[in-house]
Amino acid sequence: MSFISMDFALFVTVALILYYALPKKCQWVVLLVASLTFYAQTDPKDFIYIITTTVSTYICAALIEDRSKKQKLYLEENKDTLSKEEKKQYKAKVKAVQKRFLISCLVLNIGILAYLKYANISIAYINLFRLTYFNSTEFIPFIRVLLPLGISFYTFQTMGYIIDIYYGKYERERNLFRFALYVSFFPQILQGPISRFGNLAPSLYGEKSFDFNRIRSGFYRIVWGLFKKLVIADRLASFVSSVMSAKESYPGLYILLAVFFYSMQIFGDFSGGIDVALGVSEMFGVTLPENFERPFFSKSISEYWQRWHITLGSWFKDYIFYPLSLNKSIIRFSKKVRQMGLETFGKRIPIYIPMFFVWLLTGMWHGSQSRYVVWGLFNFVFIVLGTELEPLSLKITTRYSLKESSFFMRAYRVIKTFALMSFLRLFDINADTAGAFRAFRLCFTGWKSFDITKVFEELSLPAEDFYVAVIAVILLFIFELIQRKGSVRVRIFALPVAVQWVILSALITIVSVFGYYGPGYDAASFIYGAF
């Protein structure tokens, strides 16, 4: 069931009625039934994977917490007889057992994800290797499997949960069915955001009274999400795919424009979908974390990644980057290098080595093809260059008396970051790495053949489509500018009721009239829904 369908609107309406009509203690049950119903709309076989993840994580969390409680009890009972060293040894023994449970859970669940996501691409590489080096045509057959809905998102969410339980950040959920709701909560299963149990649990399981303001606020957010998805992303998609599918036959300026438009398209698509998820969730009084914070206003690539897909970035930071960065072996290696007199280099080891792995994995998370790994590593290289060249950049700005806080410098950094991130997206738009490099080269060729009067004829696109998309992007830009000073919805709700209705009606009209519903159009396909 797509987020953008009458079926989904009806489904949410029925769920909302039941949610607020039934006794409050049943509210989480309504959400669980709704989530399972939503999930069942896809291939029922997918249930095997989500149930495996739910049950295995639940059991491992119970085993880990049980050991922690036994340890606490034992230390309490023997606090006067045990020496500090004995207590330490006992704790280390318990930790080792808990670690075994943790690792079993991680291996099983990340193993499932890796198998489903990378088995076929690995088979393809093995077959190619055998053909190239051994001239063998005995190919290993591909496995017949489709990626289950939301597997990357719920796997990351549950693995974050089990790691937090291991570190004793919060108590585990004791009710298996309530835990199943955390794993499968329907607004976030399709494309995130990736929630943390400690933050989500209070509003997910809490009892709520009907609140019209909450429904209204959620509805506004849904309509805004639909605007971003249907008016911006899907309109730009037709321009981008027209150009990129025959890039050799277009002037470089078209390709350059398609590159920048793709950035806007993917932002509209992904953040629009997240707006729908957050809006629906808000109607049920469940607070999901924000996933975007005006990423196109970022002044560096590091900042961009703190504002784009925030929950994935923070997941990688907490569960991959820091555990590696604070790993004793890496720290010792760094110290050794520093003691050899290589202070600057040694200090960078606990940051850059983990960062390399974070970007390698981020690339792999986005897709199984090698171009995503290249994309991830390019991000890594640009971030390292940005960090290392900062002193030089500071020298230049000081030398020419340029103020970092001036409008000119801020605009320069914002535009530079946007351009760099857009070019990196070439790995996303093109089918392979070579195609991405070719598209980059083509951006700067054939500018002389550009004729503004023939643009739409050459692209076989109606001019109106293009203008609507451009106006919508400008509208989005204005909205994001206003949002820097606080929530736009809060401002709207402070206006007279009649004005609020005018704004909402205008937005619904714009989405209905200018939403892209061309031939072959499939509103179901959110780009990030494929992960």
Next chain:
Amino acid sequence: MDRIKEILKGVHPEVDYEKEDHLIDKRIFDSFDVVTVVGELMDEFDIEITAEHMIPENFNSAEAISRLVSTLEEE
């Protein structure tokens, strides 16, 4: 506390750790410095510092770091 100050001096000798309480907020310490200090603390005090401890409030001053070390030593 003295050992902590020694470790900090090893990273930025020019800072007055008696007075300075915005090491991170004022960007006196960057991420490379913080991880270097964390490594030294883990070695020196045999403690485990994890992601949840990596917040500016824990590293803004010698005193804040000392508090963090004491908490982790008790665990």
